[in-house]
Amino acid sequence: MGETQHFRLAGTTNVEEIDYDHVDGHNVIYWEDIEQIFPGVKHVKNGNVSVKLLRDSNRNRIIPHCIKYHPGIVLDVVLSPSSENTSAAVGRDMNVISNTTTEAIVESLEISQPSEDTPSSDDRLSTLSRSSTLPSVGAFSSLKRSRTSMSFKQIATLARQDSTESKLEQLLVSSLPSELQVQVRASTNVRDSLIQAAKNGQVQQSNEQLVVCLQELSGNVMEIKNMASMIMDLVSKNYKLTSDNNELLTRVNEMQTVLDSKQDEIKGLQIQALDRLALLQKSVQTLLTQTYELHEYPIPRLFIVLPQDTSSWNPLDLLSNKFRLYFLCECGEHTKSINSKIPHHIHLAKHEGYDIARPNEFFQRYGPYVHTILQMLKYGFTVAGVAIPALSHLVRPDAVGQVTEGLKLLTDNLEPGMNQVMDYIEKASAEDGQTVVGISEQMDNNEALEGADLRQLESFLKTKDESRALGNLYRTVTSEGHVKWVCIDHFRENYQEKAAKSFRETVNALQGQFDENIGRVEVTLKSRVQAEQLYQALGSARSVYELKLVLDWDTTQGDFKRLQNALTKTSVGVLELQLWDTDGPNSDILNRNQRYDPVIGIMRHPSIQSFSIKGPRNFSKRSTLLSRQDDFSNLRHLDISQYQLGDDTASYLISKAPGLSTLALDSLDLKETGSAKVILDALANASTPGFRIQSFTLLDNHQLGDPFLDNISSVVGRSELSVIRIWMREDERRVRILESIQWKYLRWLTVCLKEGTFETSVMRALVDGVTKMSEKVELEEFQFLSEAGVPLTLPEGDLLRTFLSSMTLKDLRLKVDISFEQTLSLCGLTDFSRLESLKLWTKRFDSAKVDAILDGLQHATRLNKLILHGANITDEQKKQTMAKGTSLQGHWNDW
Structure with missing residues (x-):
């Protein structure tokens, strides 16, 4: 309502x-x-x-x-009940009745024996006739019972109207007790007999009957008098009560006036507090109810920041203070089970927290967000099923004994620490020309953390965790599709350990990987038997939200149908599907042109928000995609980056997925400007708010001229690219695309140098573009590919070192003709401390050179994958690196 x-x-x-x-x-x-x-x-x-x-x-x-x-x-x-109105009405009616009806009845009926003064029979007959217009005894009897449906005023009015004689008489008689009804009707019969006798000349007989009638009626006169006296007593008492009530009501009204005045003062004081509270609550509502797709929500989003030591806090030198970040468990109504015995309110995760590197830069980026979270905890809220407890309950008693001493100290120092951080943020904002209201307005403008912000948050944390499960939290998805990160206790509250163990065993038996913290499964299936084994296990695994599936056999339409049926019983929202690039076995030849129809059914399933397909290049030709009227509005992320689309298929998919926010597209390897323009127009006309091309590849389209490249630059310039791949030739035209990119979203960059002679000006333009980009963002992956014969050295210095010196990478792939000395030089880069994956083309390095490279990578403590393609790697070297948590391989398949 x-x-x-x-x-x-x-x-x-x-x-x-x-x-x-x-x-x-x-x-x-x-x-x-x-x-x-x-x-x-x-x-x-x-x-x-x-x-x-x-x-x-x-x-x-x-x-x-x-x-x-x-x-x-x-x-x-x-x-x-309105006593005053009721008593007034009754009083008026009684005055009318007592002053008119009763006196008239008594006057007309106080007759005993006939005398000389007795009126003649005609007069008596006339008097008797007139008496019939008076209300009968039943009217007063019914008043005594207080059950009449007519007021006294209505009865008196009817009594004065000759036209209503019969109606009034019948009404009053019917309201009498049964014994009085008999008497009245008998008297009425006598009266009627007298009238008839008088008309027939039987006067003497009429006189005798009249006397009898009057004697009977006179007996009732006293009863009527008594009843009237009783009614007047009741009216008098009621009037006195009404007067008392009016006096009391006057006093109550006076008191109410004073109370209203006090309440107005209280309201005036409350309005200011409520306005601030409403503004904060709106900010919290925005923060807690923002829907994130699974691929945009890589790490927990709720956290607080506190001083490392509140006792050593220096308010005069804010920059000297050190801070620690603590993640929060987002439990609530969505984690409760029927017989739950544990609290379900937000609390600190079971983790000692993370020291913050570069706190000044951290608060510039996340200060408003942290300020809102701390206010939420300080004042308390219940928003979107999330309950905020008192500060004393923010650290769960059962968690204190399971973590380090640093977390135990939070119980006593929580509130002063929160106040210190809030003051710090407010002072820093004031120095930048903002106010506390300004911070709240930023949250009102929906500037909550996005996926890119969350990914970059990790770079500010001095982590010691071997895994990437920050705060020991687990990712879950509510029935409304919201992503929540909860502790192990609340995770298992809704996920039976027996079912989880069974699923883990199935994935391990298939040599797959199951990251239970984020609910991601990666597995390669070699046969239908293995597929069936996994599908059965998926049906009971409620915590799988991301699925990367490789179907490594010559699949048929029936295989895709079985996959489609299995996925309808799961909570999978992110699906990465890799298939063989074949037309299927001969046994499935009748279904060849509808082979991928079940895959289209998977794409439009309501729970699938992110869909990626790799392998088949004849996807549209081997399906009825273009002849259908499908709705892909469920999709938020579509990756068709290894699929050469025709112009009709690409534009169709874009138009049928109006909810897309990101698109990974490698479909511009077209030889005709007209075909490419159709796709570009579809992208340019995409009307979804927030739509962006996430991945873009400009392949070897050397036939496309300047107008087309300018058109591409325009589309790319309006996009929020996180992945870009550019195949370079011997001119500067493609470098212009680098200049048009919104760098703040970029996370992955691939540059491929095709065969040809590269002028120094072209290479300088490329290096300048990449260098400027690296100053604005922190790339996570850089891939540099070069065909044989392309020079890699600039007169000013080493090209690769110029590229990489300012980059902080997690994934580096170099397929170039690189020397051993260049390799050692690269391994010495200090920014490789964040590196997790390194793939190099190493020109058959021997084991001694491999040892030198491994020594040069000692500071890359987070490295978990190292591929030296073509190198001579010994088993002992593999064992040594594996002991340190790094997988060492000598062959690189996925260029």
Whole structure:
């Protein structure tokens, strides 16, 4: 119903709407607002249940008074009885009755024996006839019972209207007790007989009957008098009570006026606090409910920063202080099981934290985010199913004994440490011309952390973990598709250890890899039997979110159908599929032109957000893709980077996936400008907010002229590339594409020098472009490929060293004609401390040179893969490097 609560007066159908407010994490309706719409409200009911006023934790009613918001329900309002109006109406009616009806009845009926003054029969008959217009005894009897449905005023009015004689008489008689009804009807019969006798001339007989009738009626006159006296006593008492009530009501109104004045003062003070609280809550809502796709959410996002030692904090020299980052477990309603026995509120991860390198740069980048998180923890929130506890509960008691002494100290130093960091951020922001409000506005503008920010966060941490599972946290996905990172206790709360163990054993038996922290599986299947074994295990593995699958046999359409059926039973959101580039076996020849239709079905499955396919180059020819009306709106990331698309297929896929935010595309290896233009137009017209080409490859399109290259530069310039591959020839035209890139998103760069003579100016332009780029971003992967005969040395110095001297890489691949001396020079680069993978083309180096290279890489402590293609590597060297956690190989397959 939007942001209002619906009410109606009990017993009616007219509905009124009243706005609700947010107080202490609850949606409430103020009682004052209800009284404005329904004056005199006594209480509110939800069906047969009264809705109580809200109370605080001390069981005191919250001031101002309010009730809880009931979404989707119409509440009934019950009013207090209006004593003043009711008594006034009764008094007026009784005055009319007592002053007219009773006296008239008594006057007309106080007759005993006939005398000389007795009117003639005609007069008596006329008098008797007129008496029939008076209300009968039943009217007063019914008043005594207080059950008549007519007011006294209505009865008196009817009594004065001759036209309603019969109706009034019947009404009053029917309201009498049964014994009085018999008497009245008998008297009425006598009266009718007298009238008829008078008309027939039987006067004497009429007189006798009249006497009998009057004697009977006179007995009821006293009863009527007594009843009237009793009614007047009741009216008098009721009037006195009404007067007392009015006096009391006046005093209550005076007190209410004073109370309202005090409440206005309190509200004035609360409004300022509530405004700031609402602004912060909006920021927290944005932060906690932002949806991340799996491929954009590589590490935990909730963390706090505290001083390493609060006792040594120096407020005068802020730059001298040291900080430590602690990740938080994002548990909540999504981690609860039916019989859960552990708390499910945000808490510090079971980890001693990470020292922060370059804190000044860190706070420039993440300061507003950290400030918002600390405010959230300080004031407490319940947003999007995430409960923020009191600070004393942020460190779980059962976690204290399982981590280092550094985490134990947080219990006592948590709040002062948070205040010190918040002051630090606010002072640093003030120096930059910002304010605390400015920081909140940044969060209001939805400047939360993106995938690129999260990936770069790790570069500021002085990590000692052998694995990349930061904070010992595990990645999970809620039923709404939100990614959450939780501790092992909350991870296993919803994931039975028995099922997890069975799945791990299956993956290990297939010689695959299962990273349980992020829910990623990589496995190569050699046959249908192995595939069936994995598919069965996947059905019970609820924590697999990323799947890299290699089907290493000549697959048929039936194999793809079995894969499609298996994936529908899983939570896989990121799928990387690698297939053979064949048309399938002869036994499947009848399905050849629909061979990949099940794969298309996988692409449009609602849970698949990221899809990558490699291998088959005849994908569109061996499927009914272009003749279908598919909807790929579920896709956020599409990687077709090893697939040569025709212009029609590429533009079709782009138009049918309106939700794409990233696209890895290697489809521009086209020989005709017209075909390439169709794809470029489709990319340029993509209307999805946030759409960007993530991966782009410009292959050996030497026939494409300057206008086409300019068009490519325009599209690339509007994109947010994280991967770019450029095949260079002997001119400077392609270097212009490097100049148009938005470097802040770039993470992977490939440069390939084709055969030809490269002028110094071309190489200088290339080196300048890469050098400028490396000053703005931290590349994670650099691949440099060169065909034989291309010179690699500039007059100014070594080309490769010029490339790499300013880069901080995790993955370096060099397929160039590199000498042993150049190799040793590269290994000596200090920035290789972050290097995780190194692949070199080494021209048959002998084992002695391999030893020299290994010695030169001693400072590359995070290196886990080293490939020296063509080198003579001994088994002993492999064992030595494996003991240090590095896999050493002598052959490089995936150039």
